Amino acid sequence: MLPVQPIGCNSLNMSLWVIQRDLLLAMRRRADVLTTLFFFIIVVSLFPLGVGPEINMLRTMAPGVVWVAALLASMLSLGRMFSSDYLDGTLEQMLLSPQSLSMLVLGKALAHWLVTGVPLVLMSPVLGLQYDLSTEALLVLTASLLLGTPVLSLIGAIGAALTLGLRGGGVLVSLLVLPLYIPVLIFGAGAVEASAAGLGAGAHLSLLGAFLLVSLVLAPWAAAVSLRISME
């Protein structure tokens, strides 16, 4: 008889495999990583074109604009998280994997963050400079993005899982996910404004940290449930 239980594989291991695979796919198309980043840069640069060059106004707008752009960039690439796996049948295979689906989903969300979130965080100080932000505001902006972008990927995973296989999913997902992103946006942009107003960004940042912890625990599970629902 063949062994029934698979060997040499546990849930954590599985997440690592998934992360590794998604990063591999991203590297195969290195353009992917760059394009999310450039989307971010371009959106941030579009606003002054539409709004006009007055520097005082731009400085006030800056945190909001950078955060909205990060949110859009992260959201735009949600489509990729599951849909290609769905179309070619890999997702079916994942559902049939003997390991916990939540861990797989966690792996995919982390990979998504590594590919889309991290480059944004690294780029944000430069963009902040374009809007003439002070050094301290730049630091707070970067910190808030560092805490906030993983939350975006994790929450996004739920939306991506729910809209799987629906036509127009790309836009539907934004409809589902944006309302959930809003608290992150408010506290993220708020942190920078608070620090600019001399109030200290500590409270805002610790709230963002709390969001991160909660979504690390709950989002993979919710996304796994959604996946099972979508695939039924």
Next chain:
Amino acid sequence: MLPVQPIGCNSLNMSLWVIQRDLLLAMRRRADVLTTLFFFIIVVSLFPLGVGPEINMLRTMAPGVVWVAALLASMLSLGRMFSSDYLDGTLEQMLLSPQSLSMLVLGKALAHWLVTGVPLVLMSPVLGLQYDLSTEALLVLTASLLLGTPVLSLIGAIGAALTLGLRGGGVLVSLLVLPLYIPVLIFGAGAVEASAAGLGAGAHLSLLGAFLLVSLVLAPWAAAVSLRISME
């Protein structure tokens, strides 16, 4: 012998068939039309959240924000223009159609505009009200969107055709297309600002009209060339 030449069909007819089909598909998933619209609404409404509620600043920002949101909404739905036809082999059949490919592409771009652009144009006065724009500014905003959004769809068709079948196409297309959208953005938002400053929006609007004419003539052709390249 069977007749070699097809009958009862010319190029114009063909565009109409394509438009009709794409509208039918959109209706089959009515959510699509609504979601682009809601995306637009949500993005416009996000800004006050990120930036803060000061009304004077919001009024100055308004044209820029509405235009950037329209541009993103239109761009986001570009992916749908060809990719589903590509994946299921319909596009291959279109390339083998005895009629001119440019006309087919024109049909698809117009259908895209009807589904994504027109709802935005209709919605924009309401959103403008949220930002406390004057009646005249609202009119100019709507007119500029009416002239500008078809240009977005037409230019977008080129980008969509070029990135067909490439992984990460969704974000790559924005990289290609956004720089080309920028003149439309500048003159579109500029029209509203000019009229608010009492300078009259005529010059800006006629430039937008010129963009529309040029892109009506050139874009379908360039997109058809790109399609043939992508499908080779």
Next chain:
Amino acid sequence: MSILQGSDLECVRGDRRLFKDINFSLEAGELIQVHGPNGSGKTSLLRMLCGLAIPAHGKICWHGTDIRSLKGDYYGAITYLGHLSGVKDDLTAIENLRISSALAGVEIDAKKAHDALQHMGLGGRELLPVKVLSQGQRRRVALARLLVCRTVLWILDEPLAALDSAAVKLVQNLLEQHLVQGGMVVMTTHQEIDIAAGATHRLQLA
């Protein structure tokens, strides 16, 4: 001079030469069956015949003229069915058929589409969106185009994939009828199929 003629065709994909020196000619009422193992270049050859791919060497002539200079005139004379069916998941079978034939240059009404689908054994399923149909049923929707099109040359890439034996029989009849009327067919298949009417050539790749 034959109606369709390929001379000295060579196909290169990536750094691999799939075939070279392929010659064939096709007259009215004839069928060419392209044989060869997986990956031998059958699909590549068929795409060349449609003008969707360009041969590395050699040329393909239709009534003596290179197909690359004919463009629309040639496209009006062929019907291609590839591995992908070209049916839209969200549309119903009837809508799919009407639209795909309109794109191919033949406008048909709902009645005619309905009859064609009925003939393909899809009676009662015409109004379902194609995405709920089974694999074989989707393939039948794509094949229904052959019933309504009026082209002379059919280029079929594995038309029998996913079909049950009743449907195979149906396609067989369809081909025979087309050949009797003076049509031409180039096709590939891994299953055995025997066509009674017309001359059947065999083209072996690799």
Next chain:
Amino acid sequence: MSILQGSDLECVRGDRRLFKDINFSLEAGELIQVHGPNGSGKTSLLRMLCGLAIPAHGKICWHGTDIRSLKGDYYGAITYLGHLSGVKDDLTAIENLRISSALAGVEIDAKKAHDALQHMGLGGRELLPVKVLSQGQRRRVALARLLVCRTVLWILDEPLAALDSAAVKLVQNLLEQHLVQGGMVVMTTHQEIDIAAGATHRLQLA
């Protein structure tokens, strides 16, 4: 009590009842071949067996326990291959195989993946991205999973589609070997295939 047992199964899709009162049981070393015309519900039945769809009525038991309460334990014992191959266009054949088997719970090294692909007749193509491979070659990449997995129950939906005769032979041998080792197979196919080893049951739908 058999190892896999389906009792009184009924399938409803939309407003159509595809089948009802389907019963079967499977022992070690046995094969069930599901027959039926297009759209008779073969794929639907197989998806039920995997737990991807839920029967309208009846239940499926694995070693006497309902598969819906087993979850991961059951998934570790089956390998499912559907109409879609589950191979990623952008990855190479080797990467695809390694990753898909890691997901199924078996980690293999590049050497082993290479050997399996070689055995499936993909020698020399292991390092190409799958999207440039031919239809049959992609299917072979998917089938290579059967060589490296160590599950007892294989659920195969038309494994022979798009394969040439050499590959059909290969799959046939694979199945025979699996049965001899005490494995079990549930499969559908429109092509004829004869398996020498083990008991072969036939399940006719519609």
Next chain:
Amino acid sequence: MIWASWSDFFSMGGYGFYVWGSYLVAFACIAGEIALVFNRKRTLLKHLSLIHESTKEEKRNETTS
């Protein structure tokens, strides 16, 4: 000579950071680009020589067998 001393030269009338920042980055970019081009060529040649070796080997095998 328009500079009184070397330190004068390096301070650039107080604008040293901006001027030298520009030129250093400019030459770093140029050097980096050249390095990238050479590197690309080197890896390619290495790759090519591998192919070359293996085809030679194949030929040798053919002649011996």
Next chain:
Amino acid sequence: MAINWFNYSSPASFYFLAGKMIPPFTIAATILFAVGLYIGFFVAPTDFQQGEAYRIIFIHVPAAWMSMFLYVMMAIWAGIGLAFNTRLSSMMATAIAPTGAMFTFLALWTGALWGKPMWGAWWVWDARLTSELILLFLYIGFMSLQAAIDDPRRADKAGAVIALVGVVNIPIIYFSVKWWNTLHQGASVSITQSPKMATTMLTGMLIMSIACWMYAIAVILMRTRTIILERERHTAWVGELQGATK
């Protein structure tokens, strides 16, 4: 000796021709850079308005010019490749893009470093600055598109379409100063007017520009050679080349 130009449009012969052309251009670039920098730093007098900061001009303006010239060259070569299906010109276009992007980046970088002391801000949203930024995006779009496509022939053609469509940006950059009233300096060198700046400054700037040209040509030729080898690696002549170097 008559040169057969047609012959040189084949990648194989161009490979050898380019090999001969690279050393002279490299030498010229080195000498001109040395002379240009000498004039810029030791001959040109201090600007009475901007002090020493103006010396950035000797790298800023050549970089800004090159960024635009190279884009036009790239579009032209790509267009020729698309229209006449000449492989070599497409390869040239592909080879030009990274160098063009680098010069665009340099124009932005040096401009920003110049802007801080002059305007008090690293960046302002002025028409010329913005359109230069868009130019960078166009270069990056071109390169990402080509990188995303595996088949080189398809990559060439797709890149050509986007390069040609993007050319509309060039006049916008060039005339932006005229069309919008902006912070940035207008053109001070033009053919119709006599130059407004000190002759030594002008000479320095022109020499640096020519040096950049020479450098760009040399590095683009080098890159083209590599691309030729990459694309033609299965041909007999590359095999022979390999045998010869072994």
